[in-house]
Amino acid sequence: MLNNIGLPGLLLIAVVVLVLFGRGKISSLMGEVGKGITAFKRGVDDGKKELDDSMANARDVTPEDEKDKA
Numbered sequence: 001m002l003n004n005i006g007l008p009g010l011l012l013i014a015v016v017v018l019v020l021f022g023r024g025k026i027s028s029l030m031g032e033v034g035k036g037i038t039a040f041k042r043g044v045d046d047g048k049k050e051l052d053d054s055m056a057n058a059r060d061v062t063p064e065d066e067k068d069k070a
Contacts, residue, residue, distance in 0.1 A: 005013075018026065 021029075
C-alpha cells in the first residue's frame with residue numbers, strides 16, 4: 001500500500017500535518033528531534049571513548065605456555 005505513494009501524496013500528507021499541528025508546533029518538535037539526535041551522538045562518542053580507555057588499561061593474562069601455541 002505504501003509503495004504507491006509518490007511526490008504528490010507526500011506533499012498532501014505534509015500539508016495536512018501542517019494544517020493540523022501548525023507551524024510553531026512542528027518547528028518545536030523538530031527542535032526536540034535535533035536535540036535528541038545530538039544527545040544520541042554524544043552518548044555514542046562517550047561510549048567509544050570509554051571503551052577505548054578500558055582497552056588501553058587491559059593487560060594480557062594468557063598463560064606463557066598458551067602464548068607459544070598461537
